[in-house]
Amino acid sequence: MGYDARIDSLTTKHQTLEHQLEQESRRPIPDTAMVATLKRQKLKIKDELARMSRH
DSSP states (O other), X not given: XXXXXXXXXXXXXXXXXXXXXXXXXXXXXXXHHHHHHHHHHHHHHHHHHHHHXXX
């Protein structure tokens, strides 16, 4: 996978996770474990994108 394709893939995944997080947060009783997992995944992707942008 090329550099640009990897960035696009990570960005898309980040947006998908954001959407899932919004949906979970709108539930009457959000699953706190799911919310924490989604946030960790988003942070991991954000960190990887930041590392890639430095190189």
